[in-house]
Amino acid sequence: MAEIKAKGGAFTVTGRSGNGDEVWKLIRAAEGIKNTDAPIFRAMLGHPDFTTPKNGEKRTGSSCAEPHAVAQLLAKSVSFKNMKLEMATDQNGSKMAECHFCAQWIHPDGKIDADFMVEKYVTSPGVLPDWCYF
Numbered sequence: 001m002a003e004i005k006a007k008g009g010a011f012t013v014t015g016r017s018g019n020g021d022e023v024w025k026l027i028r029a030a031e032g033i034k035n036t037d038a039p040i041f042r043a044m045l046g047h048p049d050f051t052t053p054k055n056g057e058k059r060t061g062s063s064c065a066e067p068h069a070v071a072q073l074l075a076k077s078v079s080f081k082n083m084k085l086e087m088a089t090d091q092n093g094s095k096m097a098e099c100h101f102c103a104q105w106i107h108p109d110g111k112i113d114a115d116f117m118v119e120k121y122v123t124s125p126g127v128l129p130d131w132c133y134f
């Protein structure tokens, strides 16, 4: 199991892999408090690009430790621009490279690439709820 620490505002959270169901619950909670970044994250993680395992992996884009950490922060009302992820570690504490899903939306410095999500996955009307505009 992979783990990752992430900071956002006053919060430090630990994301753990294999928590896809909880990731979706946290995103819904974040949408419930109208965190405008939450629907953007949902649009990306729910897209077939992220729900279809590839490159020989069995997981989907929402089952990594990274989205679990980000979803926790979103549910605490933190926005992408205030988040920073550390590098994930395995059960022995060794650093792990990001998978092909996470490498697309996390910058090498651990900041979130919100522009990538918006440009690639929020392309049509109706993807975001009407309270979310930017």
Ligand SMILES: [Zn+2]
Residues within 6 Å of the ligand: 064, 065, 066, 098, 099, 100, 101, 102, 103
């Ligand atoms: Zn990943």
